[in-house]
Structures are given as C-alpha cells and as structure tokens.
Amino acid sequence: QVQLQESGPGLVKPSETLSLTCTVSGDSISSYFWSWIRKSPEKTLEWVGYIDGSGATNYNPSLMSRVTISADTSKNQFSLRLRSVTAADTAVYYCARGQLVYDYWGQGTLVSVSS
Amino acid sequence: DIQMTQSPSTLSASVGDRVTITCRASQSVSRWLAWYQLKPGTAPKLLIYKASTLESGVPSRFSGSGSGTEFTLTINSLQPDDIATYYCQQYNSFSQSFGQGTKLEIK
Numbered sequence: 322q323v324q325l326q327e328s329g330p331g332l333v334k335p336s337e338t339l340s341l342t343c344t345v346s347g348d349s350i351s352s353y354f355w356s357w358i359r360k361s362p363e364k365t366l367e368w369v370g371y372i373d374g375s376g377a378t379n380y381n382p383s384l385m386s387r388v389t390i391s392a393d394t395s396k397n398q399f400s401l402r403l404r405s406v407t408a409a410d411t412a413v414y415y416c417a418r419g420q421l422v423y424d425y426w427g428q429g430t431l432v433s434v435s436s
Numbered sequence: 437d438i439q440m441t442q443s444p445s446t447l448s449a450s451v452g453d454r455v456t457i458t459c460r461a462s463q464s465v466s467r468w469l470a471w472y473q474l475k476p477g478t479a480p481k482l483l484i485y486k487a488s489t490l491e492s493g494v495p496s497r498f499s500g501s502g503s504g505t506e507f508t509l510t511i512n513s514l515q516p517d518d519i520a521t522y523y524c525q526q527y528n529s530f531s532q533s534f535g536q537g538t539k540l541e542i543k
Contacts, residue, residue, distance in 0.1 A: 325479070360474075366523055366534040415480065421527035422470050424491065426479040 323347040325416050325427035333410075333434050339403040343416030343427060344396070350374070351394050354420035357401045360429070361412035371420055372399055406434045438462050438526055442535035450543045455511040457538045459524035464504045468528045471500055471509045473520045474537075483522075484509065516542055 329341035343355070350372075357369040370380035372390045380388045384403070392399040403410060411434045417423035439462040449455050459469065467487040474480045482491045484500035487507060497512040511518055519542055524535040 365536045366472075366525070368532055417480075421468075421530070421532055422482065422485045422525075423472075423480075424482050426481075428477060428479045 323418060323425040325418065325425060327414060327416050327427045327430040329430060329432070331431055331433060333406055333432060334436050335407055335434055336405055339401070339406050339410060339414075339432055339434075341401045341414055341416075341430065341432070342398050343400070344398050345418075346397070348418065348425075349394075350392055350397050350399055353418060355392070355399045356417045356419060356423060357390060358415045358417055358423070358426075359412040360415070361409070367412075369401065369403075369414075373420070408434050410434050438465060438528065438531065438533050440524055440526055440533050440535040442522075442524055442538050444538060445536065446539045446541065448541045448543050449514050451514055451516060453514045455514050455518075455540065457509045457522055457524075457540075459502075459507045459509070459535050461505045461507075461526055465526040465528040467503050468526055469500070469502065469507050470525045470527065471498075472523045472525065473518075474523065475520045511540075514540075514542070518542075 324346045326344045333339045351374045354371045354373045356371040370390050372378045387404045389402045413429040415429045416427045418425040441460045443458050469487045471484040488500045499510045521537045521539045
C-alpha cells in the first residue's frame with residue numbers, strides 16, 4: 322500500500338521560506354510523478370507543482386517564480402520550498418502521487434503564515 | 437484558464453438517499469474529469485477519473501457521468517461514511533483546475 326506523509330513547520334513568518342517534505346512508502350519516487358497540492362481557507366484546491374522520476378519539474382505558473390520541488394531518492398522523499406510567503410500562502414499542503422490525477426495522497430499539513 | 441463550477445455548494449441528505457452533484461466546465465474538457473472525496477484530517481480519496489471510471493477499491497454506489505462541459509457524481513444509497521466535501525477536477529491539455537467543492541451533510 323502506497324503511503325505519503327507530509328512533515329515540516331506549521332508556522333512560517335511572512336517573507337520567509339516555507340519548507341515541507343513528503344516521505345513515501347510502498348513505492349519508489351524514482352517512478353512516476355509526485356505532486357504538491359494545497360487548499361487555502363478562501364480558495365479551492367490548487368496544484369502547486371510536480372517532480373517526475375527523472376527529477377524534471379513543472380510548476381503552477383502563478384507560483385513558478387517562488388517554488389522549487391526537489392527529491393532525495395536515497396530517502397524516498399520529495400520536498401517543497403516556497404519563498405517569500407504571505408498570508409495568502411496559508412493552507413493545508415498535501416503531497417500526492419500523480420501528474421494530473423492523484424491516486425494516493427498524504428493527510429495534509431496545515432501551514433500558517435503569520436508573524 | 438478553465439473554470440469549474442460545482443452545485444450545490446452544500447447538500448443535506450438522509451442515509452439511503454440518492455445524491456447527485458453537478459460540475460460544469462467553462463469550456464469543453466472532453467472526459468478529462470476526476471472526482472475526489474476530502475475529509476478533515478484524512479488523506480483525500482480519488483473516486484472517479486476519466487469522467488466515469490471508478491477507482492479501484494471505491495464502493496460501487498459511487499458513479500460518474502458526463503462529457504464536454506457537464507458532469508455528475510452520483511452516490512446511490514448514501515451512507516454515514518460519505519459525509520465529506522467532494523471536488524471535481526478537470527485535467528485537460530496539461531492544465532488542471534478544481535471546483536469549489538460540495539459539502540455533503542447527513543440529515
């Protein structure tokens with residue numbers, strides 16, 4: 322059974338960098354696509370970006386200038402970094418398996434942006 | 437960008453009822469439409485993809501239909517475990533967007 326688990330700080334100060342890690346079990350991140358998706362209180366679900374098994378990435382154009390997704394195959398983890406955060410980045414962040422359709426998800430982690 | 441509009445936003449129904457949620461796209465997405473179930477504190481669940489294909493392990497009381505710009509998710513014989521918020525998602529031409537969600541409550 323494929324399982325994903327998000328981890329990282331639940332509170333980030335404005336203008337700083339949000340960093341989250343997703344640990345995957347039951348599958349290798351060297352295969353397929355692995356994504357980040359978020360759900361803010363005011364908006365619906367929003368795709369953030371993905372990394373594929375070769376390390377290639379693709380990002381939501383609205384976030385592209387601030388986002389980096391990377392992978393550590395030795396730990397079977399992939400990570401999200403979102404720079405220069407504002408209150409609008411407060412959301413539940415999910416990691417998921419898939420490029421366009423997501424068949425396995427983590428339970429999500431709430432990240433609040435506040436001073 | 438393709439806008440996805442779900443209706444209703446909130447739905448209250450009784451155990452055993454048949455429930456239908458509608459999702460409309462601002463332009464045709466062919467059959468590139470998925471449905472997800474979200475419950476607080478739990479991993480979201482893929483229910484349906486390609487408009488009507490049931491994901492493995494999803495109960496057969498869930499079904500999807502539609503094409504182009506109008507789609508429906510139907511739950512036959514509503515169960516207490518179905519209390520959740522449901523989202524549609526279009527994934528046409530390597531773009532994607534989600535509906536605003538339909539919160540399902542049990543009467």
